[in-house]
Amino acid sequence: MPFNQNNDTALTNLIVNYLPQNLTDKELFSIFVTIGPVESCRVMRDNKTGYSYGFGFVNFSRQEDATKAINQLNGLEVQNKRLKVSYARPSGEDIKDTNLYITNLPRTITEDQLEDLFGKFGRIVQKNILKDKITGLPRGVAFVRYDRKSEAAQAVTEMNGYVPEGCLEPLVVKIAEEHGKQKAAYYAGWHAGYTQSRGSGSSSQKKSGVIPTVVVPAGPRGTVPTVRAGVPTRIPAYSAPGVYSQVRANPNGFGGAVRQDKSHYRYNPVGPANAGYNVGGGYY
């Protein structure tokens, strides 16, 4: 059941990287709505802990605003980070497994040298040379991210076992574990005090630091009904099962709402009362 990525979302939908850890959907919205009307936006989070993965999506109503957002907001400093704003691509196999984990690199490795070694297999989108936290010295470990899976795959084939000039050991090159981040997010969320509620009582979402909650028709006993993937519920937004948080006047004067959705919060600038909300997109 692919998301209905019909028509032209390719030109309105942006991916925003390097979000500050604590940035909320609402805050993301408030940054991008300065450019123009935003259809929807969300920060991607770990399901269980709510810990932010540090990136999110913003879908504009108009193509020209998406372009403008890239031009004006890319590189914007937000808290301790610089946002990276670019077009999102339709999800698919070709953009998965694009990240390399490389060990046995010379300790003297530089980013330029990494580029020389790995740049020939495709466009390198991101490089990270790991350093020891205490000494600051290179660990001989790096991540290199390509645009496409095929590029990463070829790099593994060609570079795993390769011995760079003046090096004694062969490089170890593999595709980075994808679920390492899930675990990390889980722990991070845990340690961030996610289960600080000492009382065992409340059954509702006791998420720290998340927008004040108003509960709208939830399931029996106040539980949050499970949304079954693949079942395209055509339930009107307002009566859809789930928990809504009313947001009072945001800085831009719109009403809005955050809908809990698989324990993600998605900011919708229009709000659940609006009948035209999320038309065509569906909640899967």
Add this chain to the structure above:
DNA sequence: CTTGAGCGG
């Protein structure tokens, strides 16, 4: 010794 966060709904 798989980062900090580049592709979901």
